Amino acid sequence: MSEQSEYGAGQIQVLEGLQAVRKRPAMYIGSTEERGLHHLVYEVVDNAIDEALAGHCEEIDVTIHDDGSVSVRDDGRGIPVDTHEKYDRPALEVIMTVLHAGGKFDSKSYQVSGGLHGVGVSVVNALSERLEVQVKRDGGVFRHRFDRGEPVEGGFEHVRDLDAGEDTGTEIRFWPDTEIFETTDFSFSTLATRLRELAFLNSGVEITLRDEREDGGEADAGDEAIFRYEGGIREFVAYLNETRTPIHDEIIYFEDEAEDVHVEVAMQATEELQGSIHAFANNINTREGGTHLTGFKTALTRTVNDYADERGLVDDLDANLKGEDVREGLTAVISVKHPDPQFEGQTKTKLGNSEVRGIVESATHERLGTFFEEHPDTAEKIVHKAAEAARARKAAKKAEELTRRKSALESTALPGKLADCQTRDPEEAELFVVEGDSAGGSAKQGRNRENQAILPLKGKILNVEKHRLDRILENDEIRALITAIGAGIGEEFDIEDARYNKIIIMTDADVDGAHIRTLLLTLLYRHMKPLLEAGYVYAAQPPLYRVRYHGETYDAMTEEERDRIVAEECDGNPDQVQRFKGLGEMNPDQLWDTTMDPENRRLKRITVDDAAAADRMFNILMGDAVEPRKQFIKEHATEAEWVDI
Numbered sequence: 001m002s003e004q005s006e007y008g009a010g011q012i013q014v015l016e017g018l019q020a021v022r023k024r025p026a027m028y029i030g031s032t033e034e035r036g037l038h039h040l041v042y043e044v045v046d047n048a049i050d051e052a053l054a055g056h057c058e059e060i061d062v063t064i065h066d067d068g069s070v071s072v073r074d075d076g077r078g079i080p081v082d083t084h085e086k087y088d089r090p091a092l093e094v095i096m097t098v099l100h101a102g103g104k105f106d107s108k109s110y111q112v113s114g115g116l117h118g119v120g121v122s123v124v125n126a127l128s129e130r131l132e133v134q135v136k137r138d139g140g141v142f143r144h145r146f147d148r149g150e151p152v153e154g155g156f157e158h159v160r161d162l163d164a165g166e167d168t169g170t171e172i173r174f175w176p177d178t179e180i181f182e183t184t185d186f187s188f189s190t191l192a193t194r195l196r197e198l199a200f201l202n203s204g205v206e207i208t209l210r211d212e213r214e215d216g217g218e219a220d221a222g223d224e225a226i227f228r229y230e231g232g233i234r235e236f237v238a239y240l241n242e243t244r245t246p247i248h249d250e251i252i253y254f255e256d257e258a259e260d261v262h263v264e265v266a267m268q269a270t271e272e273l274q275g276s277i278h279a280f281a282n283n284i285n286t287r288e289g290g291t292h293l294t295g296f297k298t299a300l301t302r303t304v305n306d307y308a309d310e311r312g313l314v315d316d317l318d319a320n321l322k323g324e325d326v327r328e329g330l331t332a333v334i335s336v337k338h339p340d341p342q343f344e345g346q347t348k349t350k351l352g353n354s355e356v357r358g359i360v361e362s363a364t365h366e367r368l369g370t371f372f373e374e375h376p377d378t379a380e381k382i383v384h385k386a387a388e389a390a391r392a393r394k395a396a397k398k399a400e401e402l403t404r405r406k407s408a409l410e411s412t413a414l415p416g417k418l419a420d421c422q423t424r425d426p427e428e429a430e431l432f433v434v435e436g437d438s439a440g441g442s443a444k445q446g447r448n449r450e451n452q453a454i455l456p457l458k459g460k461i462l463n464v465e466k467h468r469l470d471r472i473l474e475n476d477e478i479r480a481l482i483t484a485i486g487a488g489i490g491e492e493f494d495i496e497d498a499r500y501n502k503i504i505i506m507t508d509a510d511v512d513g514a515h516i517r518t519l520l521l522t523l524l525y526r527h528m529k530p531l532l533e534a535g536y537v538y539a540a541q542p543p544l545y546r547v548r549y550h551g552e553t554y555d556a557m558t559e560e561e562r563d564r565i566v567a568e569e570c571d572g573n574p575d576q577v578q579r580f581k582g583l584g585e586m587n588p589d590q591l592w593d594t595t596m597d598p599e600n601r602r603l604k605r606i607t608v609d610d611a612a613a614a615d616r617m618f619n620i621l622m623g624d625a626v627e628p629r630k631q632f633i634k635e636h637a638t639e640a641e642w643v644d645i
């Protein structure tokens with residue numbers, strides 16, 4: 001290692017690579033916001049999962065430390081530490097500093113991490129102020145340290161020999177760079193959701209998440225969560241259905257492998273109206289679907305129809321069951337692992353490999369067919385449920401045709417309650433959906449009418465979780481919202497027609513307001529999901545307190561913020577502290593200043609990062625099961641948290 005201090009050609013290449021990552025971090029991890037920050041953890045964990053899938057690792061520990069760093073420890077083979085010939089540096093250093101180096105060392109045929117992350121741990125290193133790694137391997141314990149991706153001179157050390165029987169493994173601890181990330185505050189629940197999902201998708205791997213922070217950041221953060229599911233995606237389906245009512249006991253499960261593609265499916269039908277199918281490819285949530293999902297859907301429809309036809313179970317229907325009938329209330333998880341997955345689509349979450357369609361289709365047709373033969377009771381329940389859905393669909397269609405003329409959906413007239421804005425440019429236009437007529441009135445007076453439209457909603461809209469589309473469309477408030485947005489609903493929804501690129505839900509900061517917001521989000525999630533996926537949906541953040549001191553006013557969103565203002569800005573002795581009870585209490589100027597003025601306001605973008613979690617949340621909050629709802633609300637006492645799905 002005598003030449004380590006000199007920069008050779010290899011070293012310069014390394015530095016250029018790290019600089020490229022630091023210059024355009026979003027290209028590598030998607031964003032420098034919360035989502036990108038959490039990707040750092042997923043990237044390291046993915047490497048450990050790869051070790052597990054190769055059969056070398058059983059436990060992964062993720063710890064959020066009190067100093068803002070995160071460490072990921074696994075009991076895999078350990079990152080190689082011998083000298084890398086090309087670079088004449090320890091392989092560990094090369095893997096931590098050369099983009100995409102990880103894979104080249106690997107003899108595995110099968111590297112499962114890919115797509116969204118799978119950019120390599122060197123990217124995590126480049127985006128960390130500091131990173132420390134400890135490897136147990138080749139009979140020793142080795143360490144190395146890095147500053148903003150660059151190896152610390154003399155940082156590589158052989159610390160000691162391994163004790164007899166001591167396990168191999170890797171521990172990577174990193175301090176995300178505050179120069180790069182807008183926030184470096186990790187969310188326990190965000191990490192827990194993804195780690196739980198990974199544990200479901202990789203049965204038998206034990207993943208532990210620990211939070212060692214004094215102030216856990218979130219009121220609901222637990223200290224420790226352990227995820228281990230021997231039943232894999234079967235348990236995933238059981239978990240998703242905890243909040244639903246299954247119509248058969250056993251969870252249907254099968255797996256198959258063809259052309260090196262591993263396919264797993266678990267499913268269970270429920271009484272619910274909403275189906276919930278989650279497709280994964282190489283552990284990545286393929287939110288945009290793809291060939292695996294298409295193959296599954298085709299085979300499912302065919303297999304259920306075959307079974308029904310052979311036994312004359314749906315002779316009263318004059319046509320076959322449609323896919324949507326069969327999927328009504330169905331909870332399913334599809335997971336494929338592919339040696340060379342191709343991800344497509346806007347967010348690179350659509351599986352493109354064309355051969356996967358046929359592989360999943362024949363696996364599903366064959367295995368599900370066999371399951372139905374062996375479990376005729378279950379098969380009949382599934383057919384019965386689908387037939388019921390088909391009848392309801394026909395009735396709904398008739399109702400829709402009858403009411404079409406009345407329906408505001410078909411007319412181009414905007415709803416009378418809407419105070420529209422002047423601009424016709426959706427990129428500029430904002431729609432405030434406001435709770436109650438009095439706040440609506442203030443918003444109309446206070447707004448910038450050039451680009452801000454106001455739609456006041458009276459009271460609570462219909463709970464869409466409990467009704468089919470025909471009933472939903474009878475609701476005046478919902479129709480007004482659909483017409484104002486202008487992009488249709490359900491399968492007809494076309495985001496290109498949206499009249500506003502910002503839809504801002506403005507409700508009171510109390511329980512009723514939270515309920516109304518959830519009702520609206522449920523509607524958007526179930527029937528206008530592209531709006532959420534495109535990031536068009538926001539929650540306004542009206543202040544809770546206004547503090548006055550020596551002619552200045554300060555607004556605070558939370559109690560803590562109020563206390564901070566009183567202490568820091570008012571020498572602990574404010575002239576006045578006012579608590580806003582609701583939006584309706586603010587006059588138009590105050591509403592504009594605090595909540596609507598783009599210069600001052602804070603908006604919270606509502607995202608659907610994790611469809612399974614969102615689905616479960618809406619089931620829990622809006623469905624019939626009482627116990628899970630109580631439990632959920634108890635666990636998520638800070639309601640601000642669950643808004644950010």
Ligand code: 0RA
Binds near residue numbers: 078105
């Ligand atoms: C390169 C090659 C091998 C393993 C790894 C990297 C590896 C990376 C990480 C990152 C976190 N934990 C990890 N564990 C292993 C294969 C080594 C071999 O063939 O023995």
